[in-house]
Amino acid sequence: MGSETEIAMTRAAAHESLFSERASHIKQSAVRDVFELSLDPTLVSLAGGNPYLQSLPLEKLGAMASELIATQGMTALQYGSGQGTEELRLQICEVMAEEGITGVDPNNIVVTTGSQAAQDVACKVFCNPGDTVLCEDPTYVGALNTFEAYQVRAEPVATDEHGLIPSALRQRIDELRSEGARIKFLYTIPNFNNPSGITLAAERRAEIAEICIAENILILEDNPYGMLRYSGEPIKPLRAYHPDHVIYMGSFSKILAPGLRIGWAVVPPHLFRRFYLAAEAVTLCPATFNQMLISKYLSEHDWRGQIQTYRELYAGRCEAMLQALDEYMPDGVGYTRPEGGFFIWVTLPEGIDTYPLLSKGIEAGVVFIPGAAFSPHDAPSHRLRLAFSAVPEDKIREGIKRLAPVLAEAIAENGVR
Amino acid sequence: MGSETEIAMTRAAAHESLFSERASHIKQSAVRDVFELSLDPTLVSLAGGNPYLQSLPLEKLGAMASELIATQGMTALQYGSGQGTEELRLQICEVMAEEGITGVDPNNIVVTTGSQAAQDVACKVFCNPGDTVLCEDPTYVGALNTFEAYQVRAEPVATDEHGLIPSALRQRIDELRSEGARIKFLYTIPNFNNPSGITLAAERRAEIAEICIAENILILEDNPYGMLRYSGEPIKPLRAYHPDHVIYMGSFSKILAPGLRIGWAVVPPHLFRRFYLAAEAVTLCPATFNQMLISKYLSEHDWRGQIQTYRELYAGRCEAMLQALDEYMPDGVGYTRPEGGFFIWVTLPEGIDTYPLLSKGIEAGVVFIPGAAFSPHDAPSHRLRLAFSAVPEDKIREGIKRLAPVLAEAIAENGVR
Known part of the structure; x- marks a missing residue:
């Protein structure tokens, strides 16, 4: 067995030399890192920017797909x-x-x-x-x-x-x-x-x-x-x-x-x-x-109407998140008030690195993306991204409620330092 | 108008400097070159290696697509x-x-x-x-x-x-x-x-x-x-x-x-x-x-059975092409006898470049891909590719019949040279 392992290691080392220079620059997205976590139903994931598809006319889309294959396959x-x-x-x-x-x-x-x-x-x-x-x-x-x-x-x-x-x-x-x-x-x-x-x-x-x-x-x-x-x-x-x-x-x-x-x-x-x-x-x-x-x-299909449906839906979720942030966020936390899209950007006091807060967030039952992911230099960031697109309003509220003490603790510790 | 054209030309020249080195290496595939031609119904196209889809269970596939969207959309x-x-x-x-x-x-x-x-x-x-x-x-x-x-x-x-x-x-x-x-x-x-x-x-x-x-x-x-x-x-x-x-x-x-x-x-x-x-x-x-x-x-679905259907279908088309080649091809033309797949490779006597024969083939009502496309050096090639996958047997026969005099003429001229 030892020699088989050795052969495998030698082979891997030999093949290692075949990678292109660019290959070492290709890395896992931080969003993907927490993708698996987002599937855990006990957690509120404010991490992934998935669109909310429940409002789509699924029966109709299905019928279209079927007709398309049958008649123009x-x-x-x-x-x-x-x-x-x-x-x-x-x-x-x-x-x-x-x-x-x-x-x-x-x-x-x-x-x-x-x-x-x-x-x-x-x-x-x-x-x-x-x-x-x-x-x-x-x-x-x-x-x-x-x-x-x-x-x-x-x-x-x-x-x-x-x-x-x-x-x-x-x-x-x-x-x-x-x-x-x-x-x-x-x-x-x-x-x-x-x-x-x-x-x-x-x-x-x-x-x-x-x-x-x-x-x-x-x-x-x-x-x-x-x-x-x-x-x-x-x-x-x-x-x-x-x-x-x-x-x-x-x-x-x-x-x-x-x-x-x-x-x-x-x-x-x-x-x-x-x-x-x-x-x-x-x-x-x-x-x-x-x-x-x-x-x-x-x-x-009335695709313009469908987009209007999406707009109303995301507007409601954005508003729910903003309201929860207004209610639960401790002093020192700022956030954007978007006019569209999926995301709110949260800023903590300088000196706080949001990356280590991710595991604390997960312990508290909420997932977000630390700000460092969104800058090319991977430097510590005192910001984080919250996505409201894929989460129902009550869950959004619950997620923010879970996040607040994590951020409050970080701010308190930061003040002591 | 003159100055507008000038501005456009200056802009294009300025932008030209922004292309990457690799961009100049990206070229049109020869197969794509004749793609449009393949759609002309008066021509027999033995150029494109499209699979033959008529034998697919379209109604069933359509129903699957519909059910999929409706129930797991x-x-x-x-x-x-x-x-x-x-x-x-x-x-x-x-x-x-x-x-x-x-x-x-x-x-x-x-x-x-x-x-x-x-x-x-x-x-x-x-x-x-x-x-x-x-x-x-x-x-x-x-x-x-x-x-x-x-x-x-x-x-x-x-x-x-x-x-x-x-x-x-x-x-x-x-x-x-x-x-x-x-x-x-x-x-x-x-x-x-x-x-x-x-x-x-x-x-x-x-x-x-x-x-x-x-x-x-x-x-x-x-x-x-x-x-x-x-x-x-x-x-x-x-x-x-x-x-x-x-x-x-x-x-x-x-x-x-x-x-x-x-x-x-x-x-x-x-x-x-x-x-x-x-x-x-x-x-x-x-x-x-x-x-x-x-x-x-x-x-x-019985996908193994479907593949068996494909096999029989392509076997028949390959056989039809080989029979037509045996019957119509002039002396000096060789070709492969594949045991599967979509293509036959035709070899003419050395000294003949099949690229200029493409336009003559099109005049005669048949399209193929000149051999030069399949080698990295773009050197003239005395070979050409015929695809039988997408063409019914009678059309294959007709295509080969149209191709034969084009090749015969090239061989005759090559002998004279």
């Missing part, structure tokens, strides 16, 4: 175009028009396996190892993982309650340029940012686009939550004003169903071909059946 | 595990057992968006730019595109009617090593190779594995057609004997439906974690609904 189950079906790309134009993005040529759309895959393609097509991308601080953990996988340096730019701060962006670009950084794009989630819930103010959008255009930095605009605004005035995406400088990413994951894994990218014509070919090279084509099912849903 | 339409559902991974073990791969731990399987995505992940995890991979000459064009996208040097190794030639492999490894090449893996399609239709002989499999193990070169075994053997003796995949050295890729595209985009990789335990994380980073998870639909199909 030969097409739906076959390989399709690497760009996605023309019908869906036309409908995606209608979906985007709801947010003020008009005049898009469906030829400039690539349908992808969720918008995560579009992000991967953007890195593949634009980033050499060592290149720099700018992002909001905090930003989406999945994007950070993609950047790491491509050995891209992600540089966070400061945000406040109105989103990315233009002067901070300008300064960071100057600093990075003087260090010789090759900056490829700014990655931004302007609406109801994940994890902060913050929305980038309209006047800042214009200013940020102006800076990026002047500096020849592309904008990668990620807008999965944009349609889920439940209060305040709608603000048009950056893509609406800057079609030649923005690669726009949309998704059906939050307005329909993530389990279908269908998203899209709108790519300026002069950048399109390489983006499209790279997308095609990874999966040949997005799942034909899933695209056709979404097309059928969009053409036969 | 909350799970089916939601995000799932990045590794794929446990149920499907257990069933994949059963599928692989049909080909003699037994004792697989479902924990070592990653479900992917088609096996193309598994290939992409393998390159991502193992290949730095400039690294070398070995492949059969000829090999799958989609794999070549993936290698190019990762700036990997693909080195073709000679094959004959029994597949990859071990002595040629050994020699090529020595040559490459003496040049300082970093060889990461051998990519092989041992059963009914795409495009050649050739099957790697059993004794060669053992010898090739031995060479690779001794040289610390992994084996990336791509086996989408293995279940579609319609004559001759089954030969076990390399994975069946060498679980620690083979990354095995399987797919539901050819035994069920490509439009669902579900494939898988079996990865040795000591290589698993990085492979899995890289797969997850690209798409978060494979489409949950598609996985559950396949699980339902595998558990409620």
